[in-house]
Amino acid sequence: MNAPVNPKKLIKGGLHDWEVVIGMEIHAQVTSRSKLFSGASTAFGAEPNDNVSLVDAAMPGMLPVINAECVAQAVRTGLGLKAQINLRSVFDRKNYFYPDLPQGYQISQYKDPIVGAGEVLVDLPDGEAITVGIERLHLEQDAGKSLHDQAPNLSFVDLNRSGVALMEIVSRPDLRSSEEAKAYVTKLRTILRYLGTCDGDMEKGSLRADVNVSVRRPGDPLGTRCEIKNVNSIRFIGQAIETEARRQIAIIEDGGSISQETRLFDPGKGETRSMRSKEEAHDYRYFPDPDLLPLEFDQAYVDGLAAGLPELPDAKKARFVADFGLSAYDAGVLVAERSSADYYEAVARGRDGKAAANWVINELFGRLNKEGLNIEASPVSAGQLGSIIDLIGAGTISGKIAKDLFEIVWSEGGDPHAVVEARGMKQVTDTGAIETAVDQIIAQNPDKVAQAKEKPTLLGWFVGQTMKATGGKANPAAVNALLKAKLGIE
Amino acid sequence: MSELNELTLAEARDGLRARTFSARELTQAHIAAVEKARALNAFILETPERALAQAEVSDAKIAAGEGRPLEGLPLGIKDLFCTHGVTTTAASKILGGFEPHYESAVTANLWRDGAVMLGKLNLDEFAMGSSNETSAFGDVVSPWRRQVDGVVSEARIVPGGSSGGSAAAVAARLCLGATATDTGGSIRQPAAFTGTVGIKPTYGRCSRWGTVAFASSLDQAGPIARTVRDCAILLGSMAGPDARDTTCADLPVPDFEAAISRGVKGLTIGIPKEYRVEGMPAEIQRLWDQGADWLRAAGATIREISLPNTRHALPAYYIVAPAEASSNLARYDGVRYGLRVPAGDIVGLYEKTRAAGFGREVRRRIMIGTYVLSAGYYDAYYVRAQKIRTLIKRDFEAAYADGVDAILTPATPSSAFGIGEMASADPVEMYLNDVFTVTVNMAGLPGIAVPAGLDGQGLPLGLQLIGRPFDEETLFAAAQTIEDAAGRMTLPKPWWA
Amino acid sequence: MSVDAQTVRRIAHLARIAVSEEEVGPLQGELNAILAFVEQLGAVDVEGVEPMTSVTPMAMKKREDAVTDGGRAREIVANAPETEDHYFLVPKVIE
Numbered sequence A: 001m002n003a004p005v006n007p008k009k010l011i012k013g014g015l016h017d018w019e020v021v022i023g024m025e026i027h028a029q030v031t032s033r034s035k036l037f038s039g040a041s042t043a044f045g046a047e048p049n050d051n052v053s054l055v056d057a058a059m060p061g062m063l064p065v066i067n068a069e070c071v072a073q074a075v076r077t078g079l080g081l082k083a084q085i086n087l088r089s090v091f092d093r094k095n096y097f098y099p100d101l102p103q104g105y106q107i108s109q110y111k112d113p114i115v116g117a118g119e120v121l122v123d124l125p126d127g128e129a130i131t132v133g134i135e136r137l138h139l140e141q142d143a144g145k146s147l148h149d150q151a152p153n154l155s156f157v158d159l160n161r162s163g164v165a166l167m168e169i170v171s172r173p174d175l176r177s178s179e180e181a182k183a184y185v186t187k188l189r190t191i192l193r194y195l196g197t198c199d200g201d202m203e204k205g206s207l208r209a210d211v212n213v214s215v216r217r218p219g220d221p222l223g224t225r226c227e228i229k230n231v232n233s234i235r236f237i238g239q240a241i242e243t244e245a246r247r248q249i250a251i252i253e254d255g256g257s258i259s260q261e262t263r264l265f266d267p268g269k270g271e272t273r274s275m276r277s278k279e280e281a282h283d284y285r286y287f288p289d290p291d292l293l294p295l296e297f298d299q300a301y302v303d304g305l306a307a308g309l310p311e312l313p314d315a316k317k318a319r320f321v322a323d324f325g326l327s328a329y330d331a332g333v334l335v336a337e338r339s340s341a342d343y344y345e346a347v348a349r350g351r352d353g354k355a356a357a358n359w360v361i362n363e364l365f366g367r368l369n370k371e372g373l374n375i376e377a378s379p380v381s382a383g384q385l386g387s388i389i390d391l392i393g394a395g396t397i398s399g400k401i402a403k404d405l406f407e408i409v410w411s412e413g414g415d416p417h418a419v420v421e422a423r424g425m426k427q428v429t430d431t432g433a434i435e436t437a438v439d440q441i442i443a444q445n446p447d448k449v450a451q452a453k454e455k456p457t458l459l460g461w462f463v464g465q466t467m468k469a470t471g472g473k474a475n476p477a478a479v480n481a482l483l484k485a486k487l488g489i490e
Numbered sequence B: 001m002s003e004l005n006e007l008t009l010a011e012a013r014d015g016l017r018a019r020t021f022s023a024r025e026l027t028q029a030h031i032a033a034v035e036k037a038r039a040l041n042a043f044i045l046e047t048p049e050r051a052l053a054q055a056e057v058s059d060a061k062i063a064a065g066e067g068r069p070l071e072g073l074p075l076g077i078k079d080l081f082c083t084h085g086v087t088t089t090a091a092s093k094i095l096g097g098f099e100p101h102y103e104s105a106v107t108a109n110l111w112r113d114g115a116v117m118l119g120k121l122n123l124d125e126f127a128m129g130s131s132n133e134t135s136a137f138g139d140v141v142s143p144w145r146r147q148v149d150g151v152v153s154e155a156r157i158v159p160g161g162s163s164g165g166s167a168a169a170v171a172a173r174l175c176l177g178a179t180a181t182d183t184g185g186s187i188r189q190p191a192a193f194t195g196t197v198g199i200k201p202t203y204g205r206c207s208r209w210g211t212v213a214f215a216s217s218l219d220q221a222g223p224i225a226r227t228v229r230d231c232a233i234l235l236g237s238m239a240g241p242d243a244r245d246t247t248c249a250d251l252p253v254p255d256f257e258a259a260i261s262r263g264v265k266g267l268t269i270g271i272p273k274e275y276r277v278e279g280m281p282a283e284i285q286r287l288w289d290q291g292a293d294w295l296r297a298a299g300a301t302i303r304e305i306s307l308p309n310t311r312h313a314l315p316a317y318y319i320v321a322p323a324e325a326s327s328n329l330a331r332y333d334g335v336r337y338g339l340r341v342p343a344g345d346i347v348g349l350y351e352k353t354r355a356a357g358f359g360r361e362v363r364r365r366i367m368i369g370t371y372v373l374s375a376g377y378y379d380a381y382y383v384r385a386q387k388i389r390t391l392i393k394r395d396f397e398a399a400y401a402d403g404v405d406a407i408l409t410p411a412t413p414s415s416a417f418g419i420g421e422m423a424s425a426d427p428v429e430m431y432l433n434d435v436f437t438v439t440v441n442m443a444g445l446p447g448i449a450v451p452a453g454l455d456g457q458g459l460p461l462g463l464q465l466i467g468r469p470f471d472e473e474t475l476f477a478a479a480q481t482i483e484d485a486a487g488r489m490t491l492p493k494p495w496w497a
Numbered sequence C: 001m002s003v004d005a006q007t008v009r010r011i012a013h014l015a016r017i018a019v020s021e022e023e024v025g026p027l028q029g030e031l032n033a034i035l036a037f038v039e040q041l042g043a044v045d046v047e048g049v050e051p052m053t054s055v056t057p058m059a060m061k062k063r064e065d066a067v068t069d070g071g072r073a074r075e076i077v078a079n080a081p082e083t084e085d086h087y088f089l090v091p092k093v094i095e
């Protein structure tokens, strides 16, 4: 936390440079079929109050029973964050009244969370890496949803989300810029997706961030923070931090002071504003939920879950660098999604890893981006791309032809070997055939031949003509060698 | 044939099996008794059609030789148990005309075993009270009357609470038995006040699923009936594991009825000296000594024991129970069911609905509970009370580890009082009714109240036996010994009919 | 510890129970009587004592992750004082 201040990250105020200090509480929806304490479905987009059990509607006498899979998911996530797993944790009631909170309390974990301190390694775009401390992760229920635009004086309450399991992941105030904050959320989302514990779909609300922002003069103690609630996209997280930091700096430089409060980011207006309605009477009267016993499990249970974890992005990246000779940057791009990394690995296995990375990152990702497709929907399979690379490696096709081949496979499919065969795309390495073509061109262009002796750059023109004459299939090295010899260029 | 509703549950069961009478006849006798007893106000809702329909089914089952354990036996259901399609009120206005689309685990077990429902019984609002004077549906009147100088007084007496409707209905022979719940004494105290038998089983013996919650860590369902055997039969059906209640024990249900004939020979019964409270009426002390003598005569060893934290139980209870209640009752907010008092904004709607919907005692307890959980007070009150609970439980564990099999105490510090007599008392005086019973809830133990005699005014007094966790069998055996020695309680003649 | 009238009002608001001015005084008296009664617990030595979390020691039961409930919106809103299209209706809530 007391790392030396990086001057590049400071914000210039009217009077001074300011350091922004950011901590985050991420609410990540646990991937599970049913809710944390009831058997109702977690599926998105159901009819109003259809994914609601008697428990979720807080009918009299209804009791919560915990979903074992949600517990396992929280432990897996804790392991993925290299965090302390607490073998005993306690569910508490957080009491407050709100129409989307049917019980009048949220079941959460307050004093004794299931996961304690951990960390996340975050790579920044400029190549720097920072370690962000995780304070804790706890399980809790989501609230329902209120619609305010259905009638002038009424809100419509739908409890479909009520009781869905959330993991609240609380970071330490270790972030120092909006860039770092965005990179942190991106990385956390990558880890959750690798683990399969949260789909990370921010549009559907599966991942929401509460962002705590404060500013200070470098070297000063922490300033008063404001909490920006429920920011639901990575871009907005960046904007909200910038906006809020500048608001606070302006106030302080004006001689004012920051009052601790909850704020809301309005992306349309590009401003944060105070949420006074939520401010009132913050006395949650936490106490252990008497309907639930403490959550206890043994180390063997944790070890079993640890054994079943997939390889995580940091480990995978290190392995790609070591085993495939990739740059840290390329490896980072490839591991950002587990599906891309898997695709890459299928292509690279038994082949030149760097060539494979080039093809995946430059050709495939470029083309997917252009079409707005994700890797799962790629028309070119890893096997097909591997074959294309094999054909280049074997000298069967040239790099240039390979791009044409990729295009054909992309739009028409097929086994690349068969396509090359069927369309006569094979590279010509038979020097006899190339020589015939070269002789013909030399014979037809005596003036160019004469000039070439003084101007060796004309070689390129001869190469082009030869390739044209051979339909692009001549081996470029062979063409070069032959032309040099016949034109007498050194 | 004597009136069918005068039979015990076991006698009625045997009569049905022997085809001496039909379930329909038995049910009709009870429906008639209920109708004639409206002066007692024991029922919030009578369900005679449903009772008769169930009796028809029972008669068919019996005819087919498929009679179940409680086949055709008419019962009353405390209106704290949610019953599918039958209005459930918790004796509160706030539930409005709430009609559950589900059946509580305990009542579902009773219907599974063939029992018949006569209706929903009155209680203190949300089970908060010791006299059944806090119900939104009016006071329940005990079938008992005082004798003053040999003359029967017409002054109305409380049946105790919160299961006052259950106790009154059973004592008045309006039903063969009744469901009840006990958070601080709400089964045992009314049973003692009405000369009936009531058992609060070990916490976790009966599922709490579908029973309106008062204080989750203390609430337990149990039966009230006219004999120890009848209680044993009913508890055998009510109890059992339930995956829907995390705090419900995954233990098989023992044959409680078989346990009543075990006797007490060789058992060690503890007499806790701390229950000899200052100002305890001499009659209570005499009865307590009498109970010990009966058990000794039946072969038990009587030993004085110490439960030093007993005196902290009641104040600690009045922190823990209201705290849990304040949270459990937050769901009554006028949004999803029950009463709603309209208001322009949501906070106004909550505040008006809850002010109008909850009675005075419930509001008071919610306020106390809210206060003791609020910022700055939580550790001093709630956490401390839960620590004291640990101490209370340790006291019992030490006694049991020392070879005590069960503990004998008075059930209540006095006999029943008159309706309205405590109206001017401060809440704490009323709470003292539960001084002998709350420790049992605080420690999660089983406790049974069994009638043992009458006081000078001709009102019943009861003794309480406290057992080891999940050892209700020993309680049934010891209670049967007392019932045998004391003789079955003679219940009042129906002056109300 | 004893509560004053202002605290009674604050607690009533936290509990979302409307309290009229006439009720404040009597409530204050009742609450203080109860608080005075529980005051004696302050003298109990609880050093090193764990607060009770479960009265019967057992492992918490867990559910399999399966959808076993839902699809009953009509029942869920059946008892609601005000409802439309299977939504619960409340006075407009301003965020």
Ligand SMILES: [Mg+2]
Binding pocket: A108, A140, A168
């Ligand atoms: Mg939270």
Ligand SMILES: [Zn+2]
Binding pocket: B084, B085, B100, B101, B102, C075
């Ligand atoms: Zn229904």
